Amino acid sequence: MTKAVLLLNLGTPPEPTAKGLRSFYKYFFSDPFVFDFNPIGRWLLRNLIILPFRAPRIAKDYASIWMDEGSPLKVYADRMQQSVQNQFDQENAKGGDEVIVVNGMAYSEPFIWDVMQELERRNVAELVLLPMYPQYSTATTASVFHQVKIAAEKWKQRPNLIFVNDLFQEPAFIRAWSIVIAKHLRTDNFDHVIFSYHGVPEKTIKKSDSEGVCEFGACCSEITIKNRYCYRAQCFQTTEYIVKALGWKNIDYSVAFQSRFGPLPWLQPYLDEHLKLLLEKGQKRVAVITPSFISDCLETLFEIGRDYREEFMGEGGEVFELVPNLNDDPAWFNSVYEIARDNILQQRVEKIED
DSSP states (O other): OEEEEEEEEOOOOSSSSHHHHHHHHHHHTTOTTTSOSOHHHHHHIIIIIIIIIIHHHHHHHHHHHOBTTBOHHHHHHHHHHHHHHHHHHHHHHTTOOOEEEEEEESSSSSBHHHHHHHHHHTTEEEEEEEESOSSOOTTTHHHHHHHHHHHHHTSSSOOEEEEOOOGGGOHHHHHHHHHHHHHHOOGGGOSEEEEEEEOOBHHHHHHTOTTSOOOSSGGGSSOOSTTTTOHHHHHHHHHHHHHHHHTOSSOOEEEEEEOOOSSSOBSSSBHHHHHHHHHHTTOOEEEEEOTTOSSOOIIIIIIIIIIIHHHHHHTTOSEEEEOOOSTTOHHHHHHHHHHHHHHHHHHHHHHHHO
């Protein structure tokens, strides 16, 4: 039986130009999972505002973070794919399973539907779907899972799909973050540490709350059956898992959300407002960690590392440090391999028991 691991990610512009951004945005702003409102409104937003105006402006920011090999997200994704593939190949040489490891992007090459066609040609019968979105959201995880399921339905022989839904609480994922944080952060240099997560509109959380438990407050203090797929709850739990893994006892830390736009209320506290409150409390030395991302990008390097840093320092802050993301840290690549391998082994155990 041919097995494969599909590493699922958002995607990235092919080049840091207006043309490259338009190519990316054309797909991104067409996804109803991401922009859940009237299709006509979505078309107007994409074609009358985003493509003609936002693309040229954001292209300049992309150009400033572009690496020699390309977009940071794709560079790190390619390095991850190669690292995980190499580890499976080493196991295969010792008598383990032969496993194909591939990247699949939602809104850029290699597109998920193209990758799925290639996996069918290679007679894959068992496919582990590992999204590079640590916390579950309909706009991210559900969207890419949907794309895979639609593609799989078109196969002559539908593969066994193994969904990894809980990256946020995978011990290997938490361990990777604790290693990276410990490597880059000396907590005695700071008054406060913020765990910043990408925001989503509150209505997105409410819409997926089939149990009616969402109050945007204490209901997120633990994961239960009723809030099992609540993005906000998973963000808070990710923070607690990382803090526990680091062994922090007397470190002042909090959770905030970034990257909101539009008039609707998004998850709170908003990072920019949260930073101002910390200054009012006299906490002028802060560090920011971003566990909803697996690689540095515009939202980390620019929104936080440049814009929010300038605002914080300009209003009296003394120290502002953005902790690097997982990127291509060996601990992270090893964690991805471990999670993928364990899911394959679990399938083997279940078949034996059956």
